[in-house]
Amino acid sequence: MSGVRVLVGTRKGAFILTSDGKREKWNVSGPHFAGWEIYHAKGSTVDPNRVYVSQTSGWFGQVIQRSDDGGKTWFQPGTPPGEEKGPGGTPKGESNKFVYDVSPETGKPLTTHQFYDGTQHPWEFKRVWHLEPSLTEPETVFAGVEDAALFKSKDGGKTWSELSGLRGHGTGPKWQPGAGGMCLHSVILDPSDPKRIYIAISAAGAFRTDDGGATWKPINKGLHSLYIPDPTAEVGHCVHHIAMNPKRPGVLFMQKHWDVMRSDNAGDSWTEVSGNLPTDFGFVIDVHTHQPETVYVVPIKSDGEHFVPDGKLRVYRSKTGGNEWEALTKGLPQENCYVNVLRDAMAVDTLDDCGVYFGTSGGQVYASADGGDSWKAIVHDLPGVLSVEVQTLK
């Protein structure tokens, strides 16, 4: 029987919410990695039991956790499950080392980027924001990190190497951190072309590689950002998230700092589709699994007030690929609600009807089993939600 597994990263641990295909009754497990910030957790589509987690802390730095049994047990890659101890009881685990590649053979020099005050600042690794498992190889996974760079592991997260052509793109000194840091938060793999990857960085913009990560091109034409000196600059845009229906590669949707955008040519150009949204500021954006013109966003009041407008939590859905939006409110609080929904905190499953999930800064995770027509809180009182992903289990 089919079912779903929702992976929730919060400010104080990870939680796993499971249900059958009806998505009415839920089991909650967690907190896993209690006390740590879980920026992201995502499962492999090739091997659904393979789940990668980014565990991070301002005190202790970055740790990668992995499960090979759907989240029942965890280990740091390099430590096989059940073999945590070596001879003499010594733990065998390895930490996870994210070091920018500055080697003359494959790397790029470590340059500077623009800091908040406009001065130049050296690149410094801080954390992993997003883990994107390969669509074909369970041992291969990509990591989008802060300060912005893309790493790749071919051994299940044990060792990582940087795809330095991105960080080494000549525009690096013009990149700058958003309020959350200079993070690479979106990684989209093109199922029709294994060499094509899309990424997005706050605040640099979106980039695309067509050669597996060796070289990258900014894909920000059509973006208009009033908060940077040149509103139509090649880079510097604060892209909050991008989404793509895997059945229709090349059509992308973007929630920018302000503005909801779409591209029909793999990011070569963008047009604004904010339409009748009450505000076009926001973080999340996602696309219906079976209806590639159906898009979801959660408008946020403004960049100065990171909560939903008018005290009402409303998901907005467009069935026309943007411009025409309808508010979805059934089951969502419509008074005295002042939560935010962060950029990686929305996901869709692949069941019929398409399930839609999102988590809030107030610790609620909402689910809709009917494409957004109605919503129900799976959990009410988790720590603030940083990320939501869903696995559809056959």
Next chain:
Amino acid sequence: MIRVVLPQHLRTLAHVGSEVQISVAGPVTLRSILDAIEAEYPMLQGTIRDHTTQERRPFLRFFACGEDLSLESPDTPVPPAVVAGAEPFLVIGAIAGG
């Protein structure tokens, strides 16, 4: 043996209790203690010192015998009581949680 007390989250990562004992070859300094900890517990690499710079992570501090050793040179010898195993070397997370 050198006694080392780790903060709770690092104990969880390393699958150890409140105090670990490690042997340190040569002069017992901040650096040699941390080298020995990371050799014994590889999963702690990068969690106390930065992977690349080997500098102490900003929100961690080192104490021993009532002294704050956080700002000492990595090659500073630790107090004799730590070398003798009479006192532990403490790795402490900064109080920054509100």
